[in-house]
Amino acid sequence: MIIGWKNGWRRARRSLASGAVAFGVAAAGSAGAEPLKLEKDELKFGFIKLTDMAPLAIAYEKRYFEDEGLYVTLEPQANWKVLLDRVIDGQLDGAHMLAGQPLGATIGFGTKAPIVTAFSMDLNGxxxxxxxxxxxxxxxxxxxxxxxxxxxxxxxxxxxxxxxxxxxxxxxxxxxxxxxxxxxxxxxxxxxxxxxxxxxxxxxxxxxxxxxxxxxxxxxxxxxxxxxxxxxxxxxxxxxxxxxxxxxxxxxxxxxxxxxxxxKNNPEKVFGVNKAWAEKYPNTHLAVLKALIRAAIWLDENNNANRPEAVKILARAEYVGADAKVIANSMTGTFEYEKGDKRAVPDFNVFFRYFATYPYYSDAVWYLTQMRRWGQIPESKPDSWYDKVAKDVYRPDLYLKAAELLIAEGKAKKSDFPFGTDGYRAPQKEFIDNITFDGRKPNGYLQQFPIGLKDGQKVTGADVIGG
Missing domain, CATH: 3.40.190.10 (Periplasmic binding protein-like II)
Structure with a gap:
């Protein structure tokens, strides 16, 4: 099912596009706030039919994009490769992405292109x-x-x-x-x-x-x-x-x-854009981030009170298109393992609490360590390389700019954001193998694994050599 409409004063016409959802603009910014001077206001974002695309759906349905003066179309994509390629070639202005996609593209595993993210869409899931x-x-x-x-x-x-x-x-x-x-x-x-x-x-x-x-x-x-x-x-x-x-x-x-x-509380998806796009449309990018942050707040506020409504939205064909009961099983704080074995997992989907939307450098470093561990990064790299790539791709500075604007407008609280952090989490211990991850010491982390490439090792043919 396709849904689309545009508001009368901007464009006196209706729009129906195959496989897409479109929403028009009624006002730019909030009363009493100076709206951003948008370089581009007509945007198309891609997503895969998964429940963690929820911030995009909610920003659209709750008119948070509209509040920022944005005309947004949301378009489901066939798979992750198609989605990434369409962001790279400019067919999409941005997209719901796997957290590793901006990193993989930037370092050249697969199609090489600089992609950045200033918004983490969720934890777990x-x-x-x-x-x-x-x-x-x-x-x-x-x-x-x-x-x-x-x-x-x-x-x-x-x-x-x-x-x-x-x-x-x-x-x-x-x-x-x-x-x-x-x-x-x-x-x-x-x-x-x-x-x-x-x-x-x-x-x-x-x-x-x-x-x-x-x-x-x-x-x-x-x-x-x-x-x-x-x-x-x-x-x-x-x-x-x-x-x-x-x-x-x-x-x-x-x-x-x-x-x-x-x-526990691992970063899952991000909102990614082409680096050139972010540089060309900085105010538009900030406006998008503001809308997404508001959507994430809505999804988690009042102890997930809005989740039942979110489930109904996501169940619609233009979004996830699955049975609402199936979506509710995880989105409302439970998870069913073996049939009948339903358990409380209140943090299965986290969209805002625990600073979920802040793009930590250490999250980027963890993904890079796993790329190295399994040979997607074929040669050893110094710790400084991991830090540089993380800072090239993850942009918490932009995220905090958007947060500051929302705080000034009375739409968010300062305590909801990690101001003052250097972008690295404290060492994390809650892994299934009890191995501690310190994002500042990626090579030391890799040395701890019984299975995986170590410093100085590489895969040649069917063998691991060096180290």
């Missing part, structure tokens, strides 16, 4: 699901609680005997993730490796990511995950919602762990 057959085998090894239900978090240690059984009969254990530089790829790899299952290396000559792999990961677009699992092409996957809960509702798979349990 992903899960790992396995087929019913795999779950049946895993469950034999998982300890049970007094209530007869599996003890969580469920580690990949319990999947390892299943993978070994497949390996013994020459059957590759295939799993799906959404994109090579996706959070999902790195979270799935992190979980597998923490359980002693090698997820494979990349090399400049072999970008499958399956060198030395025990489990073979490949790309599947998010909405196709459940059907691909049901077809038996893959035996598990890592994806965002609603596609884990969809597997439960359809009875074809079991989510075994959320990314909140792999890395």
């Amino acid at each position: 992903n899960g790992i699901t396995v087929s019913n057959e795999v779950w049946k085998e895993m469950k034999k090894h998982i300890p049970m609680g007094a209530d007869g239900k599996p003890v969580h978090p469920i580690k990949a240690d319990y999947l390892k005997p299943v993978v070994e059984k497949y390996k013994a009969v020459g059957k590759p254990f295939n799993m799906g993730m959404v994109f090579p530089v996706s959070t999902h790829n790195y979270e799935l790899r992190y979980w597998l490796a923490a359980g002693g299952i090698h997820p494979g290396f990349y090399s400049p000559a072999n970008i499958t990511g399956q060198i030395k792999a025990d489990a073979f990961l490949s790309v599947t677009p998010p909405p196709q995950m459940p059907a691909t699992l049901e077809a038996g092409t893959i035996y598990g996957y890592c994806v965002g919602e609603p596609w884990n809960q969809q597997a439960v509702f359809k009875g074809i798979g079991v989510p075994v762990i959320t990314d909140f349990e792999i890395w």
Whole structure:
């Protein structure tokens, strides 16, 4: 279903465009506030049909874009590659992106182009699901609680005997993730490796990511995950919602762990724009950031009181287009693992609290460490390189400018923003393998992993050399 309209005083015409949602402008800025002098007011943003595109949908539906004098069209994209390519070539002004996409593009893993982000869209929001057959085998090894239900978090240690059984009969254990530089790829790899299952290396000559792999990961677009699992092409996957809960509702798979349990309050998606676009339209960029921050505040305010309304919006065909009950399962603070095993996970989706929207340099560094760990960055880099790339791509300075404008307008509170930070989080310890991450010491972090490239190592052919 396509919805589109433009306001009468700006354009006296209606607009219907295939696969897109458009909204017009009634006023620029708020009463008593000096509006930004926009360099461009007609914008098109892309997204993938996932619940964490919510800040874009809410900024549109609640007229926050309108308040900033922006005419915005939201357009769903077929997959992450198409989305990124369209931002790079200018067909899209910006997009809902995987946190690793601006970094991967900037350093040249895949299409090389400078992409920046000044807004983190959410924390958490992903899960790992396995087929019913795999779950049946895993469950034999998982300890049970007094209530007869599996003890969580469920580690990949319990999947390892299943993978070994497949390996013994020459059957590759295939799993799906959404994109090579996706959070999902790195979270799935992190979980597998923490359980002693090698997820494979990349090399400049072999970008499958399956060198030395025990489990073979490949790309599947998010909405196709459940059907691909049901077809038996893959035996598990890592994806965002609603596609884990969809597997439960359809009875074809079991989510075994959320990314909140792999890395508590991990950064998930970002809003990305071409660097040249950001430089050409600085005030427009700030206006977009203001609208997105307001949307994030709305999504989390009053202890998630607005989530039921958000679920109804996201369920519509022009956004996620999934059953509202499926979306509500995670968006309203619960998560269903095995059918009937519904548990409270209040922070499964976080859009604003815990400074969720602030683009921390250390978040960027974590993604870069995982690119290096698995060979997407083929050669060792000094700590200073990680810091430089993070600061080239992540722009907290722009985020705080937008925040200051909202505070001056009375639309946000100063206490909601991390003014005074240097952009690095304190060392983080809440990972499933208990390894501490300090964004200021990326090489020291990489040295701690039993599985993964170390300083001085690189992948050549099927071998790891050096170090």
